[in-house]
Amino acid sequence: MSILVVGSVAFDGIKTPSGKVDRCLGGSATYFSLAASFFTDVRVVAVVGDDFTAEDEAVMVKRGVDISGLQRAKGKTFFWRGEYGENMNEAKTLSTDLNVFETFNPQIPPQYLDSDYLFLANIDPVLQSSVRKQMSKAQLVGGDTMNYWITGKAAELAETLKGIDVLLINDNEARMLGKTSSLPRAAQKILAHGPRVLVIKHGEYGATAFFKEAGLHPFRAPALPIEEVVDPTGAGDCFAGGFMGYIAGQTELNREVFKRAMFYGGVMGSFAVEQFGTQRFSDLSRGEIDARFELFRELSHLD
Amino acid sequence: MSILVVGSVAFDGIKTPSGKVDRCLGGSATYFSLAASFFTDVRVVAVVGDDFTAEDEAVMVKRGVDISGLQRAKGKTFFWRGEYGENMNEAKTLSTDLNVFETFNPQIPPQYLDSDYLFLANIDPVLQSSVRKQMSKAQLVGGDTMNYWITGKAAELAETLKGIDVLLINDNEARMLGKTSSLPRAAQKILAHGPRVLVIKHGEYGATAFFKEAGLHPFRAPALPIEEVVDPTGAGDCFAGGFMGYIAGQTELNREVFKRAMFYGGVMGSFAVEQFGTQRFSDLSRGEIDARFELFRELSHLD
Numbered sequence: 001m002s003i004l005v006v007g008s009v010a011f012d013g014i015k016t017p018s019g020k021v022d023r024c025l026g027g028s029a030t031y032f033s034l035a036a037s038f039f040t041d042v043r044v045v046a047v048v049g050d051d052f053t054a055e056d057e058a059v060m061v062k063r064g065v066d067i068s069g070l071q072r073a074k075g076k077t078f079f080w081r082g083e084y085g086e087n088m089n090e091a092k093t094l095s096t097d098l099n100v101f102e103t104f105n106p107q108i109p110p111q112y113l114d115s116d117y118l119f120l121a122n123i124d125p126v127l128q129s130s131v132r133k134q135m136s137k138a139q140l141v142g143g144d145t146m147n148y149w150i151t152g153k154a155a156e157l158a159e160t161l162k163g164i165d166v167l168l169i170n171d172n173e174a175r176m177l178g179k180t181s182s183l184p185r186a187a188q189k190i191l192a193h194g195p196r197v198l199v200i201k202h203g204e205y206g207a208t209a210f211f212k213e214a215g216l217h218p219f220r221a222p223a224l225p226i227e228e229v230v231d232p233t234g235a236g237d238c239f240a241g242g243f244m245g246y247i248a249g250q251t252e253l254n255r256e257v258f259k260r261a262m263f264y265g266g267v268m269g270s271f272a273v274e275q276f277g278t279q280r281f282s283d284l285s286r287g288e289i290d291a292r293f294e295l296f297r298e299l300s301h302l303d
Numbered sequence: 304m305s306i307l308v309v310g311s312v313a314f315d316g317i318k319t320p321s322g323k324v325d326r327c328l329g330g331s332a333t334y335f336s337l338a339a340s341f342f343t344d345v346r347v348v349a350v351v352g353d354d355f356t357a358e359d360e361a362v363m364v365k366r367g368v369d370i371s372g373l374q375r376a377k378g379k380t381f382f383w384r385g386e387y388g389e390n391m392n393e394a395k396t397l398s399t400d401l402n403v404f405e406t407f408n409p410q411i412p413p414q415y416l417d418s419d420y421l422f423l424a425n426i427d428p429v430l431q432s433s434v435r436k437q438m439s440k441a442q443l444v445g446g447d448t449m450n451y452w453i454t455g456k457a458a459e460l461a462e463t464l465k466g467i468d469v470l471l472i473n474d475n476e477a478r479m480l481g482k483t484s485s486l487p488r489a490a491q492k493i494l495a496h497g498p499r500v501l502v503i504k505h506g507e508y509g510a511t512a513f514f515k516e517a518g519l520h521p522f523r524a525p526a527l528p529i530e531e532v533v534d535p536t537g538a539g540d541c542f543a544g545g546f547m548g549y550i551a552g553q554t555e556l557n558r559e560v561f562k563r564a565m566f567y568g569g570v571m572g573s574f575a576v577e578q579f580g581t582q583r584f585s586d587l588s589r590g591e592i593d594a595r596f597e598l599f600r601e602l603s604h605l606d
Binding site for chain 2: 086087088181182183184185187188202204205206208210217218219220221222225226227228229256259260263295297298299300301302303
């Protein structure tokens, strides 16, 4: 089945304790697409400027991602520059040049309207709601957000959350959105106002899914202990891509599929951080992915 | 089989967002003993003052813990007063009155010398080494330490670590001891200088075991998402008690027993935080423990 992702395609300048790159392909929709492309058909809506080259396109095209919905605008592509210190869980933003992204108004092209799954990557909740309306037939909608929208557009975000089935955010975002430091309590509050499922990503400690349905226990997936996190940028988007992509690639969605999707999310996040930018996905194989899935099982399962 | 723990028996004054207690039984050896007592025979060496009453004794005695090695000294029992804010992973120490603990010199009584297992709870590494020498026949030695000794008695601690098979410490202690923010790298460095196994406790995110033996993957155990952590004091000691106690209660130690011990560690830690002090253990049953063990499995296992 097919999944549509709407979000950002960007260039990033990144510095980490492992090194630096002045300009590499990035953006939430890019990372999501690449990770999801190993499991299902992926379509992208985002906006790029006239500095976006055929070589940049090729990164997604080579992975079979349908980029016919990529909007072209006059000007430069969104550029983010950031730095990570010893604490790899938090980037220090050095500069954000929104460029063509500033006036991004996502229009879903006709050929994408039949997409079975939808992922609303981290963009303005007003735009997320607009996309959600255009994609009324999607059978499952995933979404992401960030502190900037949680504090700056709380009412709009609350509206957006009503249209999202599975929200994927990190620890700090969950605490901020749920207004409590207790993650289980934050989850309860968030689930009361929208999504049926909340997946909280804990970085190097894995992720936990909480369910609105009464009596359903949470589910925890591990993360791989990684010696050298070269570049954590995009790991959360790759988790979402692996998670949603795996679900979209199955014929039905049951609890076991959901649990495996949590594992595949962690697996794709673990690959993302091994190299700068999207580099690790250029030669990754499904065989490597499934081998790591088995490693995740071995890491965390009793006999 | 039997396990001996050497550490502190104390009184605590604790304040958390859930409430406060002015004085309750605490100390690393107390928490460890109670948690381990559900799995195996436990013996304690620690020191208490003349304010330690029959009622205090009864907490451990009722759980079948052998306290014939509890030393009595003139003066008051070790008293710790602390407070937790929203971040339950870190206590703010308000006062530490070492009292009789200041001159504690652990002597292992003859009836304890045949203990099969030994746990060196968090005390001065010089005392830990002294106990280790007295217990030369122990077939497996576990140990704990803290930032105070890592920075203040580095050389003595390095010596102690050579006599410890399984070291159980938390994230911050591992980073401090391994001198790197990467936990897998910290683990490598720590394992190179002593223990065969390093268990790093991640609080609400579970725990990871790293092994010195080449080719052995780490193992991750989950923690229970708990809505209201009433009092986190002693959770780490209860993890150690569940972990070591379970191992000591089995006839052989293989990889599967080790993995289950990691789960039982998490289980006992999860009970510890539900009530103030050691209260939760007064009416806990093995049935509840095993039910929670199954919940941990359900929370984290694929079919």
